[in-house]
Amino acid sequence: MAARTSTRPKALRSTSQIPLRTLGAGLDTPETLTSRIPLLSPTPHVPGGFAPKAVVGEVVPFGVVAFREGHDLIGVQVRVTSPDGEESLHRLRPRLDGTDRWVTDIALDVQGSWTFRFEAFSDDFATWAHATALKVAVGVDTPVMAALGAELLIRAAAEKDRPVAQRRRLTAIAAELSAADPEHVLAVATDAELSALFAERPLMTLRSASAPQPLLVERTAAGVGAWYEFFPRSEGAKRLKDGTVKSGTFRTAAKRLPGVAAMGFDVVYLVPIHPIGTSNRKGRNNTLTTEPGDPGSPYAIGSPEGGHDAIHPDLGTAADFRSFVRAAQREGLEVALDLALQASPDHPWVAEHPEWFTTLPDGTIAYAENPPKKYQDIYPLNFDNDPEGIYAEMLRVVQHWVRQGVKIFRVDNPHTKPLQFWEWLIATVNAADPDVIFLAEAFTRPAVMRALAAVGFQQSYSYFTWRNTKSELEEFLNGIAHDTSDYMRPNLFVNTHDILTEYLQFGGRAAYRIRACIAATAAPIYGVYAGYELFENVARPGSEENIDNEKYEYKLRDWEGAELAGDSLAPLLRRLNEIRRDHPALRQLRNFSAHWSDDDAVLVYSKHLDAAFTGTGHADTVIVVANVDPHSVRETTVHLDTTIWGVTPGEPFEVEDLLTGAVWTWSDHNYVRLDAFAEPVHILKVRQRA
């Protein structure tokens, strides 16, 4: 390998291109975009000049269209350069599906800015062997093919980067090739060992190279993780005798961390922890009037006690917060903060930087609005009034929390701020600390959500919550795995404090089970908002949002009591996160394959990871079969493309249900019965053969 990587791209470029400029004076000789062997449509790729993305350990499919004129065979490889300049070469295989696309999978293991470039070459030995096998077998051109074979073996033997023993051997074979012995010529052309030797180190001519392409590799948590959202003020909150509630604090909330960690989550995400304004504070259920003791929406950020860099006094001090972060770390949890770039009328920014807002002709500051509606507890920033000041302040806020140990930010409604700002902020923050992760909470039109991901957001909320039927889910999951995965990493939250879908409202407990199983297994990032495990399914009438929304009040919940009573989903969540931890195939985004079932409510998919990438030495395959109709029992046949995990169609293999422990012998067509009221989902591990 070392020898091969010594051929620098610079050298390649000069051999792959025809020296057109020497054609002579007076000739118009434009440079060509195509190389001698064309290398087109490289992937991973993001249109618009944005770098494609991956995370450490992610298996990335690399591909390129390559072909040449005539019948001669080619080879294709990709030269990958790590952030510290280390090169490696990887051979591609042709897909052989008429697309001229060559592919290979590579897992990148170092964070940072990589580059890759494809190389193609005429594969002279393979071309000779192929033609010789066809011709000599029918008595055509034996002397010529013998001579050509000897010629190219001698050429190969002259290549100094081949081991000496190999070079001697090739010379010896060349000497023995003789037109007088067609059978021997044929034997050499079809010799498996010789073919393997040249497959390993081809005899190349017409070497061509594509332009280098960028690839940004971020830390694994950017693309893998189980998230748990909660309101710290509710954790440890107590109802007082007067009926009001005493807020939880970081100290009391920290007591919830072992429980969250025990369920196997990786990230705890906190809604804003800053002082809350009192001007036009919202009351319970988003009313315009408050009762005494109403805590207000944490999204109405800022009061005389401080703004985006302050902590709500009810929650504690900056030191308490740092203790909370450390407590989380001890439990193996990372803390994510909410970044909601807006101000309550009481925010210090309003007095100190009125120019950051829109001042109306009557001298007042404009509220957030959706005309004619107004949101009078919030002033939106006007980024165009003082972009330099606002940019610098937002950067300061983020860097403040980074210094407090926070490296993940869930960004509230990023689509209501300039896209350009996010591109700048994320690049600037990541230039100093590439570990910082931003999750875009944008529920808007597809082009906007995709653009936010392309300009830098490491994670994105998605339409998952509104994809409930089998066909919707198949299309959605195929899309995130195969269409947008070069730049977009959806975090499949099953619910949020803003989202309680009709499917959950009216699907009963089965709905909660089904959605958790799919979210946890179909994508490497998913999330749960506290209360999901208690099946909280009552919505404000006519809305898709919890009634008595926690945004406007404290929620007192009895986690342990519910679990003891068997009324909690926590055991299932715990098991799902265990399964995710045990199965590296579930911690990948792009390895999703949908399979057929005869029932229009039975969703079937598999996640497969080749042995080369699991770290365990053997492949990992998980098949999920889900009845997505939470009101019925479904019996049907599922039809699997078992070739994905290397099983010949028709061959039996064992599967083990990771939820129940049941073991079955399956093959490519299998009967299933999924009872929404008992076990709506199979999560099946394909057992490795001995």
Place this chain on the structure above:
Amino acid sequence: MAARTSTRPKALRSTSQIPLRTLGAGLDTPETLTSRIPLLSPTPHVPGGFAPKAVVGEVVPFGVVAFREGHDLIGVQVRVTSPDGEESLHRLRPRLDGTDRWVTDIALDVQGSWTFRFEAFSDDFATWAHATALKVAVGVDTPVMAALGAELLIRAAAEKDRPVAQRRRLTAIAAELSAADPEHVLAVATDAELSALFAERPLMTLRSASAPQPLLVERTAAGVGAWYEFFPRSEGAKRLKDGTVKSGTFRTAAKRLPGVAAMGFDVVYLVPIHPIGTSNRKGRNNTLTTEPGDPGSPYAIGSPEGGHDAIHPDLGTAADFRSFVRAAQREGLEVALDLALQASPDHPWVAEHPEWFTTLPDGTIAYAENPPKKYQDIYPLNFDNDPEGIYAEMLRVVQHWVRQGVKIFRVDNPHTKPLQFWEWLIATVNAADPDVIFLAEAFTRPAVMRALAAVGFQQSYSYFTWRNTKSELEEFLNGIAHDTSDYMRPNLFVNTHDILTEYLQFGGRAAYRIRACIAATAAPIYGVYAGYELFENVARPGSEENIDNEKYEYKLRDWEGAELAGDSLAPLLRRLNEIRRDHPALRQLRNFSAHWSDDDAVLVYSKHLDAAFTGTGHADTVIVVANVDPHSVRETTVHLDTTIWGVTPGEPFEVEDLLTGAVWTWSDHNYVRLDAFAEPVHILKVRQRA
């Protein structure tokens, strides 16, 4: 218009981008790819850095994804710069389909290298009018909206590029706006004339611009034309008493030109006209032995009498050829030559430049082959042996024929030569003479055909001949009109000297009629190989190629006799070419829309061109309804999206069958009866309402 175009892109760029670099020392401030209002995914676009293409007069859909944060309205325009630097501005309209894509159609009227860049702006008047209409109507914020309105009207009045009268009027309206009169404020916000004034010349802020994109506009014949292929040696050939045939000449072939012109064709394409080798000359029906008098394949180019720059002595002299070209020009026909870059063993290149071929170890030159098959009448060039010499010679050959008056080349099997060579050759030839057109005769894998088009071929053969069912044709025609039209212009030949499909072999005369009608109306370029009009449908058994192929012998045909006997398709071809000439909608590639019919053999499509582009002052719409089953009568209902040509669904309109003259009143659902044995196709003109 002049005033607006005076705002140079340079000025735009400086106002659209936030001056990040001034944020202060020590800050890492990467440049952003996105502008203040993002402008993403511009079209026309070709991946890989190739310039998108159009032809003079082609209506090109321009589009871009543009959006901004919040509720403020935006506007989008495209600044198009002609090859001589003249700018024009065109406003885009939102598609309003949830894609955030803005579009407009532009026909470019000057040949050469254009550029275009999209611009977006915050549309301040529209934003104010929209919010004011919503708010003042419900009594919200009237004073503020009145003041904001006055402010922006005064701002508009200060813009020096507005006519003085307009500026005075805006000042006056501003002065009258008063919070005391909400109804007047509402009236101003909803005033149609004011809205039109600002639609024409918006009040803009946050102006943003995309990077300039290239667009190559080629002459109309690159994308529009009816081609007729023939073998000049057959035209005027005579059978002698000894049974052999005396070759036709350019003089006798010229006598065929008025007949071809009378059918309405634009281009006559001649198979190679060069001397033919005698070594291993192919006999009739591609046999390896010749009979005396066999003329050989014109693709076995080169003999002692000359090579690619010579004329076969049987056809006449260089002067005869030039006379032929002039005769064609007098008939309104352009001559296209075949460019088949290969040599017979007798080609002068073989002696003068043996290094341009592959010499085998036994000293012989390698024949063309597909192992183990060999084609012993042809030596392929080896472009890698002496690329500079070969490139220069091929350029010389092309330039030689350009000097003889030939500006169109049908390139034989370009996919058997390096792609890079074509990119270079076409760019080099076109740099000197942008009128030269190359048609790629490549029937190979899609990626290769697309790449040839992307690197420069002005036209491409296509899979049309093998797309025969309704669903195949719908997919194919949609693909060429909408997926690849930014770089690929398929020439829908109905047959060639190499292709006689089973559909034609076994579909009877109906098949010939159906395919001609579809080819002539579905795409702006189509072609016919001589003999099609005589329904020549007998193939070499087991092949999709004519028996007694003209490649290996003379064909003596009686065009006039067949037509007199009613056994010729010439009258239909004549009528089809007339219809194409009368209907500009048929001379466009991208305006194809498929419509539904209830019968799986009844193909329905329309071609529509807005009045702005027809040159006649009114729109042009043609609907084609074709029974593609040549063995049956089909009765069914066709369902039209009449909104494409501005007719409300359900409204009646008149159509006239351009083949029969029949007139019907149609609406969106219409009964049709198509008898393959009588009139298998309707070509309907939508009559303009008075």
